[in-house]
Amino acid sequence: MEIYSRKSRWKIYLAGAGVAILLISVFYTNYLSKELAQGEQNRVENFVLAQDQVNDPSKQFEDLSLQLQIMERNTTIPVFVTDERDKVLFHANFEDGIKDEDAYFNPIIKKMEKSGFEPIISEGNKIYYQESTLLRQLRYFPLIQLILIAAFVGLGYAGFSTERRSEQNRVWVGMAKETAHQLGTPISGIVAWLENLRAMREEDEEVIEIVDELRTDVSRLELIAERFSKIGSIPSLDPVNIYSELEKCRAYMQRRASRKVQFNFPDPESKPLRVRLNPPLFDWVIENLLRNALDAMDGIGSIQVNVTEEEHVVNIDVIDSGKGIPSSKFKTVFQPGFTTKKRGWGLGLSLSKRIIEEYHSGKIFVKKSEEGKGTTFSIRLIKAA
Structure with missing residues (x-):
């Protein structure tokens, strides 16, 4: 129906809008990260320049308060200085109490060099720095x-x-x-x-x-x-022989179907297989499936019902040779109002799903379907003890 096509389109539009918002956010965050990273690089360069001036013997009698202020104000950017042999000479804004500086910083150096980082060279020493906590948080x-x-x-x-x-x-x-x-x-x-x-x-x-x-x-x-x-009340579930219940549905629907439609149901005289169900509501579900199958076959074809038993559940497959359902509509067919027929309100499968899943604690779904070849609906119900 058109309502579900519009619903699908709205989902696509909303998803597209969400992706657009995310992309804009990522782009703007990356822009801010680059600006902040460039600012931190400039601060480190100023830090290095100030440190060189403080350590320059020729400037020992000059006023170096500005340089000392620049060094002291770096409280966020992790910085460490090594000589040409990678021996750590100085570090700032790392954790306190580092006992073996070389053992601590050598893996960091290797990791930074592997990522393509180039240290700042000053007075034969190499200055390494890492992103501040604020910049890392901004990237995330x-x-x-x-x-x-x-x-x-x-x-x-x-x-x-x-x-x-x-x-x-x-x-x-x-x-x-x-x-x-x-x-x-x-x-x-x-x-x-x-x-x-x-x-x-x-x-x-x-x-x-x-x-x-x-x-x-x-x-x-x-x-x-x-x-x-x-509907709306909790129905009583009784142990019922599934073969005899299916036979009742077959007998009722076959009398009202074209003689060119073959009904292949399990033998009602088979060994009883009891399932917990409410017969009036369960029959309603089966009749809905059979009626839809008849409509899909235009009076010619076959309907087959297979019953398989597992440890705690019973599977009932209703197979028709009708027009089939597109795979994109496997879930949509159970939504209220969905129908491909000229008559009807599209409530049969919606009611069937409610009856099986809410009242019988089972499951109903489209097991498989191929356009032009038919559809298989599968029902899973709890086996009676």
């Missing part, structure tokens, strides 16, 4: 910003999604219970009229036959009302 700022934005968006999305699902659930439950309530009154009236008609024409076999058929359809309406009434 885009990553921290990304994590914070992602966390904020994630929490916001989770909160809004939870609230939206809660609101949808309330709407679902309200509509379902109101539908069941509205159906109850006319159904009761129809049952009473049928019984009255039966009593009035009990000698007319043709009328009685029609009354029986009408009563069958009314029973179906009663089942539908019962299903709707169970």
Whole structure:
């Protein structure tokens, strides 16, 4: 449906906007980092120049307070000075209590040289310096910003999604219970009229036959009302033989399907395999899947149901030879309102997912599908003890 195409486009737009914001942030942070790095290099060069003047014997009688101030004010940039043999002569802004300076600084020197760092040469000595803590933190700022934005968006999305699902659930439950309530009154009236008609024409076999058929359809309406009434309440799950329950669904749907559609279901006389389920709701799910399969085949094809058993679960695969579903729509088909048919509200699979996953603690999903060849829906349910 168009609503889901627009939703997908909005996700792409929002993702693109997020990437653009991140790229701008990275670009600007890199710009600031370069400016700060250049400023720190200038400070180190001034530090070296001031140190040379302080150590110059010819300037011992001059006022060197400015040079000493420059040296003292460097409290953030780690600096160390070595001779031509890499013996450490001086260091500042490193941790206190370094016992073996050569053993401590030699790995640092090798690492800096390997990264392409060129020390400042002054009076035969080599001056090494590292980035300040502020500069290192600034380089990590885009990553921290990304994590914070992602966390904020994630929490916001989770909160809004939870609230939206809660609101949808309330709407679902309200509509379902109101539908069941509205159906109850006319159904009761129809049952009473049928019984009255039966009593009035009990000698007319043709009328009685029609009354029986009408009563069958009314029973179906009663089942539908019962299903709707169970939406929103916790249904009772009983151990049920899955083969006999599937056979009931097959018998009902095959009578209403084209004779050119083949139904291949497990043998109902197979060794009983019991699954914890609520029969009216489970039958609703299977009927939805079978009805969708029939619509996808346009009256010609086959529907096969396979049942496999695992240690604690039972897998039910519903396979049709219909039009298939694009892989991009595997999850979308379960969203309320999604439909590819000209008629219908697109609620069948959404209800099926709710019934299986929320009421039966199971799982329903598109196992595989190929356009033009068919689709396999898979249901996983808990096996009865």
